[in-house]
Amino acid sequence: MEYIDSFVEAGSQILTSMAQLECNMREPYFIDNELNAENVVIMVGVTGELKGHAMLSMNEGLAKGIASKMMMGMPVETLDDMAKSALSELTNMVMGTTATKLEGKGLSIDITPPSLMTGERLSVSNDAIKTVCIPIETDLGDINFNVSIKNK
Incomplete structure (x- = not known):
């Protein structure tokens, strides 16, 4: 829990500035x-002084809305390659900002490229590391920012 503030701050900062979302971090x-996830999950691995992963989980309607905002309002009817790329880049920015914030606290981490998954009844199991869920209420819907990390 001691590092969660960096994830919360980065998530709020990037979702507000890059996706133009009004965010209420819960x-x-x-x-x-x-973890039972929504039907769109973008996961990024964490390596370095902390190990694990972080992921944004949301429903498809919200994912389309975010992708549309990131693409200057272009309508997004399906999660095509362009929309998936926008969502992956958003997650990459959240995690890059998190890495910068952690660096300011003396922790060095690297992140892996994002992996985007879609489907019904997605679940992620991680017995080795506890997961912290940061619920985010936005004007388009709810996002769960799930963080599973441990010290090296």
Whole structure:
């Protein structure tokens, strides 16, 4: 939990500035065992002094709305390659900003390229590391920013 503030600040900053979303960051909480995700998940691995992963989870309608905002209002009817690229880049920016904030606290991390997954009833299991969920209410819908990290 001691590093979660960096993730919260980065998520709020990037979602507000790059996706033009009004964000209300809710109280983080722990998730035990399996995480039942929405039908769009973008995951980024974390390496270096911290290890694990972080992911944004949202429903498809919200994902389309965010992609549209990132593409200057262009209508997004389906999650095509362009929309998926926009969502992946958004997650990359959130995690890059998180890495910068952690660097300011004396922690060096690297991030992997984002992986975007879609489907019904997605679940992620991670028994080795507890997951912290940062619920984010936006004007387009809710996002769960799930962080599973541990010290090296």
